[in-house]
Amino acid sequence: MRPFLKIVAVVGMLFAGVAAGAYTLTRYPSLVSARYTLTLATGPVGSDGQKVLAAFIRDLSAEHPLVHLVPVPTDSLSQSAKSLTDGRVDLAVVRSDDEAAAHGRTIFVLRQDGVAVLLPPEAKIENVSELAGKKLALARGFDPGLLKVFTAFYGLPASDLIEMPPAEFGPALKAKRVAAALVTGPIGPGPIPDAFASIRKSFKSRPSYLDIAEADAIVARWPAYQSVEIKQGTYGGTPTEPAETINTVAVRILLVSRASLPDRVAGELTRLLMTTKAKLAATLPAAAQMEAPDTERSSLLPVHPGTLAYLNGEQESLLDQTVNFYWLAVMVFAILAPLVGWIASRSRLRRSNEARAKLRRVVELVRLAQVGSAEQLAAADAELEGMMDWLFERLAAGDIQRDDFQLMERIISQLRVTIEKRLGDLAAAEATPKSRLKQGLT
Secondary structure, rough: HHHHHHHHHHHHHHHHHHHHHHHHHHHHHHHHHOOOOEEEEEEEEOHHHHHHHHHHHHHHHHHHEEEEEEEEOOOOHHHHHHHHHOOOOOOOEOOOOOOHHHHHHEEEEEEEEEEEEEOOOOOOOOOOOHHHOOEHHHHOOOOOOHHHHHHHHHHOOOOHHEOOOOOHHHHHOOOOOOOOOEEEOOOOOOOHHHHHHHHHHOOOOOEEEEEOOOOOHHHOOOOOOOEEEOOOOOOOOOOOOOOOEEEEEEEEEEEEEEOOOOHHHHHHHHHHHHHHHHHOOOOOHHHOOOOOOOOOOOOOOOOHHHHHHHHOOOOOOOOHHHHHHHHHHHHHHHHHHHHHHHHHHHHHHHHHHHHHHHHHHHEEEEEEHHHHOOOHHHHHHHHHHHHHHHHHHHHHOOOHHHHHHHHHHHHHHHHHHHHHHHHHHHHHHHHHHHHHHHHOOO
């Protein structure tokens, strides 16, 4: 095989090996390594979401599963999203209204932050649209995305919103400085039931929640949000609150991965979140709000295929993945083996053709040795010397057998002897007339 063809074959096999290794590392990491390390942008330190994920990571470290998470705290959820889109992390806590949620793949829903409209006891307002033109208390830290959507839909001007701590809702409503109070928070323990308790303390009577009947219409206009229900009795109490199920609009806080995260790893993450949720909720009530994403493939935000496979019971087992890997290896070998064989056969055919051409040329030189001129014979001798060099090179490279080399070497040597004798005869024949001419002159 020529050096060039050898290089091509070696490079091709190395490339195939690297490609197969890279595919295995990305698609089937469990076949190569016992751990798969992922970086996770958790959001601000001290937030409920960061606490839940920190506890989740601690539990994972204790169990030594396939996945190992490395937390990366950020100043805000928007910074977490940017870290994901810039490729600095593998996973991030992201709002559903952030473009990073659309570019990545959803693994899990960590919580839903909804809007609550609280009314004083015995208020006559029955629809949110009736709040237009009235002063409204706005809880400090109100979600900016939800505020923009809520006020834009109902046409509530910013001048009618009075920002204050939830603890001041009760006195402000009792003094009729505001007609209602707006607060956002998780659909569970948090700012919403705390604001409710503050109003009840001031009035010594239960306030009420205002149903957002147009929640579906809001979501139809801004699909990044979701229409949700706060179920009757969600916040507990005696009697339980809310007294009946109410509709509202929420932004989802999601655990989102890069799109290239292997399916097996995404499925394993989903499994671990599902199995540790109850354990986390025992110490962190915020963990109870975690839930699996919607498995409908028509969902606006794409769910990771590995998560879908796990939730739908379609995830491949490690044995199946191993079998698939070996089948892939067999297929690669089945493709490469004929290719290498074809290259080798072409190389052998080229060498065979070259040897036959040399042999035909030797036959031509044999004929030339009988009738050629001195100049032709000298050129033929030089050509035969080049053939001998070629023979030695092929023998050293292992391209010809020793017996074939010896046969060709004998033929060429004999032919060179014949040419040398023929050149001697021609020289002698040329010298004889000159000698006779010289004798005649004498």
